[in-house]
Amino acid sequence: MQGDPEVAVLRLGHRPGRDERITTHVGLTARALGADRVILAGDGASRADTVEDITDRFGGPFAVDTVDSWRPTLRDWDGAVVHLTMYGEEVQTVESEIREAHRERRDPLLVVVGAEKVPFDVYETADWNVGVTNQPHSEIASLAVFLDRLFEGRELDREFEDAEKVVVPQAVGKRVVDAGDE
Amino acid sequence: MQGDPEVAVLRLGHRPGRDERITTHVGLTARALGADRVILAGDGASRADTVEDITDRFGGPFAVDTVDSWRPTLRDWDGAVVHLTMYGEEVQTVESEIREAHRERRDPLLVVVGAEKVPFDVYETADWNVGVTNQPHSEIASLAVFLDRLFEGRELDREFEDAEKVVVPQAVGKRVVDAGDE
Numbered sequence: 517m518q519g520d521p522e523v524a525v526l527r528l529g530h531r532p533g534r535d536e537r538i539t540t541h542v543g544l545t546a547r548a549l550g551a552d553r554v555i556l557a558g559d560g561a562s563r564a565d566t567v568e569d570i571t572d573r574f575g576g577p578f579a580v581d582t583v584d585s586w587r588p589t590l591r592d593w594d595g596a597v598v599h600l601t602m603y604g605e606e607v608q609t610v611e612s613e614i615r616e617a618h619r620e621r622r623d624p625l626l627v628v629v630g631a632e633k634v635p636f637d638v639y640e641t642a643d644w645n646v647g648v649t650n651q652p653h654s655e656i657a658s659l660a661v662f663l664d665r666l667f668e669g670r671e672l673d674r675e676f677e678d679a680e681k682v683v684v685p686q687a688v689g690k691r692v693v694d695a696g697d698e
Numbered sequence: 699m700q701g702d703p704e705v706a707v708l709r710l711g712h713r714p715g716r717d718e719r720i721t722t723h724v725g726l727t728a729r730a731l732g733a734d735r736v737i738l739a740g741d742g743a744s745r746a747d748t749v750e751d752i753t754d755r756f757g758g759p760f761a762v763d764t765v766d767s768w769r770p771t772l773r774d775w776d777g778a779v780v781h782l783t784m785y786g787e788e789v790q791t792v793e794s795e796i797r798e799a800h801r802e803r804r805d806p807l808l809v810v811v812g813a814e815k816v817p818f819d820v821y822e823t824a825d826w827n828v829g830v831t832n833q834p835h836s837e838i839a840s841l842a843v844f845l846d847r848l849f850e851g852r853e854l855d856r857e858f859e860d861a862e863k864v865v866v867p868q869a870v871g872k873r874v875v876d877a878g879d880e
Binding site: 534541545547549602605644648656657658659665671672674686687690692 | 717727756787827835864866868
């Protein structure tokens with residue numbers, strides 16, 4: 517998010533034919549809730565266009581990168597790494613440490629989001645393995661709660677630049693205007 | 699959640715062949731993040747078994763209901779209705795009002811989560827149309843952030859009853875024990 521050190525989301529483990537919409541939602545959630553970039557590894561790269569299309573229409577900055585393999589991204593990351601997993605430490609316990617590393621030490625942060633069966637070296641490489649509950653649910657939900665807590669809600673007021681369309685909040689109904697006409 | 703008035707999540711608009719995993723994630727997110735029940739309307743009913751299976755293994759209480767049509771559920775709901783939509787009022791603006799209705803007036807709360815193209819009567823029937831940002835992203839992400847804010851994080855400490863398996867938070871690795879062996 518503008519003014520913060522970089523937050524990138526690395527999506528790994530995408531399974532073709534199963535995870536299309538899940539990976540799309542991971543990318544769109546990263547964009548909407550304050551991350552600067554999503555990195556789609558392996559077959560997840562197929563979802564790049566859909567996420568880029570939303571950025572074209574609703575604004576950025578937000579980058580979509582694709583990589584054949586996630587291992588070099590993880591290994592060479594110059595900053596802190598959080599891996600979201602139901603097996604990890606409770607988010608409410610570690611979030612303040614992570615926020616401090618991010619905001620005070622100005623470390624770029626890589627948030628790793630897997631599908632089922634994440635290889636063990638991800639657990640070992642991560643600075644924090646973090647559970648948004650220790651219950652099985654959704655990598656999209658975990659990412660959303662994690663980002664909202666990382667930014668302490670500031671992401672909800674993020675302004676998007678170079679949008680074609682802007683949604684104007686309404687008590688009832690839908691209002692979408694051309695950017696500049698707000 | 700135990701001790702709170704009921705929170706039920708109504709999933710509507712499920713499209714067969716597209717939304718299988720999304721609807722499953724909606725159900726599991728509802729369970730993990732403090733709702734008492736998910737109501738799967740129409741074709742979304744196909745996902746009931748998957749959600750119930752998780753409750754059997756990891757505990758409850760959490761109910762999964764299926765209905766042919768969502769309209770009677772919405773029309774006859776005895777309590778407040780929140781519809782999560784990118785066109786709605788900002789969650790950060792209306793959340794305290796909603797929390798107050800829920801906790802002080804003890805109103806049961808129905809949280810409506812659609813897929814694309816929600817019929818207009820949902821907007822009209824809802825007491826609040828709420829946007830977790832006014833950006834297009836994910837109904838799973840919106841539900842997760844909404845519940846975390848509704849319960850102000852208390853849902854992260856929820857204890858599940860009658861579980862077969864319990865995940866024990868770990869800094870590195872996975873630890874799953876039989877319930878009772880913690």
